[in-house]
Amino acid sequence: MELIYFVTEAMAKIVVVFAVLMGVVAYLTLAERKILGRIQVRYGPNRVGPFGLFQPIADGIKAFFKEDVVPAKADKPLFVIAPMISITAAIALFAVIPFGDKVEFFGRTVYLTIANLDIGLLYVFAVASLGEYGIVLGGWSSYNKYGLMGALRAAAQMISYEVALALSVMGVLMIAGTLNLVEIVRQQAGWSWNLFYQPFAFIFYIVCALAEINRTPFDMPEAEAELACGFNIEYSSMKFALFFMAEYAHLVAVCAIATTLFLGGWDGPFNLPPALSWIWFVAKTGILVYFFIWQRGTFPRLRYDQIMRFGWKFLLPLTLANIFVTGLIIVLRGM
Amino acid sequence: MAIPLLRGIWWFIKGMGVLFVRVFALLKGLRLTLAMFFSRPVTIQYPERKREVSPRWRGVHYFERNERGDTRCVACGLCVAICPSQCIRLVAVELDNGERYPEFYEINTVRCIYCGMCAEACPVDAIKLGRNYEFVDYQREALVLDKGRLLANAPEPMNQRSI
Numbered sequence: 001m002e003l004i005y006f007v008t009e010a011m012a013k014i015v016v017v018f019a020v021l022m023g024v025v026a027y028l029t030l031a032e033r034k035i036l037g038r039i040q041v042r043y044g045p046n047r048v049g050p051f052g053l054f055q056p057i058a059d060g061i062k063a064f065f066k067e068d069v070v071p072a073k074a075d076k077p078l079f080v081i082a083p084m085i086s087i088t089a090a091i092a093l094f095a096v097i098p099f100g101d102k103v104e105f106f107g108r109t110v111y112l113t114i115a116n117l118d119i120g121l122l123y124v125f126a127v128a129s130l131g132e133y134g135i136v137l138g139g140w141s142s143y144n145k146y147g148l149m150g151a152l153r154a155a156a157q158m159i160s161y162e163v164a165l166a167l168s169v170m171g172v173l174m175i176a177g178t179l180n181l182v183e184i185v186r187q188q189a190g191w192s193w194n195l196f197y198q199p200f201a202f203i204f205y206i207v208c209a210l211a212e213i214n215r216t217p218f219d220m221p222e223a224e225a226e227l228a229c230g231f232n233i234e235y236s237s238m239k240f241a242l243f244f245m246a247e248y249a250h251l252v253a254v255c256a257i258a259t260t261l262f263l264g265g266w267d268g269p270f271n272l273p274p275a276l277s278w279i280w281f282v283a284k285t286g287i288l289v290y291f292f293i294w295q296r297g298t299f300p301r302l303r304y305d306q307i308m309r310f311g312w313k314f315l316l317p318l319t320l321a322n323i324f325v326t327g328l329i330i331v332l333r334g335m
Numbered sequence: 336m337a338i339p340l341l342r343g344i345w346w347f348i349k350g351m352g353v354l355f356v357r358v359f360a361l362l363k364g365l366r367l368t369l370a371m372f373f374s375r376p377v378t379i380q381y382p383e384r385k386r387e388v389s390p391r392w393r394g395v396h397y398f399e400r401n402e403r404g405d406t407r408c409v410a411c412g413l414c415v416a417i418c419p420s421q422c423i424r425l426v427a428v429e430l431d432n433g434e435r436y437p438e439f440y441e442i443n444t445v446r447c448i449y450c451g452m453c454a455e456a457c458p459v460d461a462i463k464l465g466r467n468y469e470f471v472d473y474q475r476e477a478l479v480l481d482k483g484r485l486l487a488n489a490p491e492p493m494n495q496r497s498i
Contacts, residue, residue, distance in 0.1 A: 035372065037376070038371070038372045038373075038376065039368045039371050039372045040371070041371055041374060041375075041376050041377050041378075042376045042377070042378045043376045043378050043380075294365065294368060294369065294372070295365065297368050297372075298361075298364045298365050298367075298368040299361070299364065
């Protein structure tokens with residue numbers, strides 16, 4: 001009986017999270033185009049349905065019915081697997097993100113997170129770096145020099161920013177003393193958000209996250225101007241759509257993790273009932289997502305060497321200094 | 336001993352200043368795009384609203400009519416001669432009263448480059464370029480204008496403007 005409960009609960013949460021995530025990803029593509037359009041003083045898509053609201057559906061149908069081209073000299077197994085790796089890693093991130101407080105449901109305590117892992121943050125970093133394989137393998141296996149260049153850049157950039165990203169959340173870890181994301185959120189209850197204790201870490205995290213998900217100031221792997229389309233140049237049809245969805249799912253995931261770690265997760269200015277606490281989480285994540293799109297409409301792409309220099313010579317020392325100062329303060333307060 | 340330390344402190348302060356200036360520049364950019372985000376788009380929603388074309392706009396050709404309601408063209412052949420893309424074909428006949436008249440007149444607008452030289456060359460202002468720019472079709476044959484279509488293309492007297 002216990003097992004049935006457990007399986008039902010887990011399945012229900014997985015289905016809900018997956019469905020919501022796919023919907024969000026679909027409409028995020030529309031939101032991004034709309035917001036970028038407004039920033040550029042134009043409307044963005046507004047022809048398909050009212051306010052262009054059916055545009056994602058049209059895009060999906062189009063992607064689905066496109067011819068699925070595999071280049072003759074491509075490494076076929078890798079070529080097929082690469083987008084799957086990308087999307088799997090991006091979606092798997094949501095397994096540990098806590099969306100809301102625990103709720104009482106038919107006399108049982110249900111955590112609003114799929115898996116309440118004790119090593120949640122470690123899992124996040126492990127899975128997030130798996131996503132790079134999708135991009136690297138996809139670019140490499142498509143037997144295209146632009147794809148290869150994109151993959152090389154992706155490998156170099158994402159690996160170097162992963163270091164700074166991990167170091168930037170280290171301060172939060174030192175304060176929280178746990179890797180459990182639910183526990184980290186609970187410690188931030190009542191306006192003691194980590195943002196106020198770790199403001200610089202938050203900024204570093206956002207910058208590194210931009211590089212990690214290949215967003216615009218750091219979108220080297222798919223720099224349109226010089227690499228045509230970068231790693232996904234040979235991809236078409238649903239394989240391309242999978243890469244696209246992975247990018248947006250990754251964007252949402254990164255914002256959700258930032259909310260969890262720095263912005264107090266489901267904690268809000270006034271208390272909602274636990275069953276509705278996810279509203280705060282969604283609102284904060286939405287604001288971060290908006291910022292990510294907003295800055296895409298603002299900043300130009302950096303040159304490759306500038307990105308590498310910024311990562312290794314600026315972000316890395318500063319994140320290390322942040323850890324040092326945090327440790328110093330913790331030690332001094334403990335004395 | 337003290338001088339390297341001072342130099343180090345000075346270097347640090349200068350670096351922080353540079354950093355501040357650069358971050359401020361980034362924030363200024365963000366402010367601009369946010370202001371643009373909340374401003375009204377300048378897009379003209381095309382099929383519903385159309386842009387006013389220039390008075391000198393050269394669109395699809397039309398024939399001016401004479402007092403009999405027929406084409407003014409006297410089939411002199413100047414437009415045929417001057418057309419740089421050679422897209423005008425003309426067969427002239429001479430009537431009994433000595434007037435010349437185009438029995439067959441055709442502009443292949445697929446080849447036409449809308450330079451307007453035919454209109455400039457015309458001694459009787461018969462061929463003119465109108466203001467219609469929405470001229471597309473799925474068949475090329477439909478884009479070849481004969482005499483009847485050229486006459487039909489004439490704008491309503493209300494919107495008529497001389498070139």
